[in-house]
């Protein structure tokens with residue numbers, strides 16, 4: 181289980197301290213998918229950054245399967261079983277896609293394993309295996325590659341920040357299939373940050389964050405009618 185207890189993260193805005201994550205507490209059970217949504221600027225990405233160790237919490241505690249990881253840096257958290265994919269993934273000039281996937285898996289991967297990972301995110305292995313991860317890859321290709329790296333090995337906790345960002349409709353539906361597949365295995369705790377109805381409706385539980393606080397949290401059955409009502413438009417997700 182992931183236990184997040186009274187997490188607070190503050191930034192300095194022109195000399196004024198501002199809490200962009202304020203005293204947030206929640207849990208994610210083993211095998212559970214929690215989707216976090218809410219208006220732009222509500223604090224979702226900041227919360228994700230604190231969870232994976234890019235930013236340090238100012239207060240609170242993060243416990244993963246009984247291990248207090250609050251003080252761990254990003255590498256240490258990765259070793260403790262935390263995987264993540266960002267809104268805007270980094271590029272690694274000089275590294276091929278094949279090498280990146282093997283690094284992500286923590287072992288040399290056979291070409292057929294790489295192909296399976298790439299096809300899972302809608303990329304054709306023949307075109308991409310030997311490509312360098314540099315500026316020639318589009319944003320959507322980078323995003324899909326990054327998701328493939330998270331899928332390359334099982335983690336205790338996977339955090340995906342807006343996996344839909346910059347992805348075309350066809351690839352998006354393949355991604356949704358991938359998430360459903362991982363979720364059905366019930367062996368990882370999944371946190372997805374999303375504004376997309378299709379992803380929000382995959383969740384076991386949905387949490388809405390606004391102004392750095394949890395505005396509401398509940399099961400899909402409780403939350404979907406509140407968020408979407410009769411229409412298909414999310415009432416709070418602040419789509420971009």
Ligand SMILES: Nc1ncnc2c1ncn2[C@@H]1O[C@H](COP(=O)(O)OP(=O)(O)OP(=O)(O)O)[C@@H](O)[C@H]1O
Pocket residue numbers: 191192193200218219220221222223224225226227
């Ligand atoms: N390092 C920082 N310094 C100052 N302000 C920051 C910093 N990081 C985030 N913020 C501000 O904190 C608020 C929350 O940002 P965050 O990116 O977490 O929101 P979000 O809910 O993920 O938004 P979106 O849905 O648009 O991705 C925003 O107002 C943002 O401008």
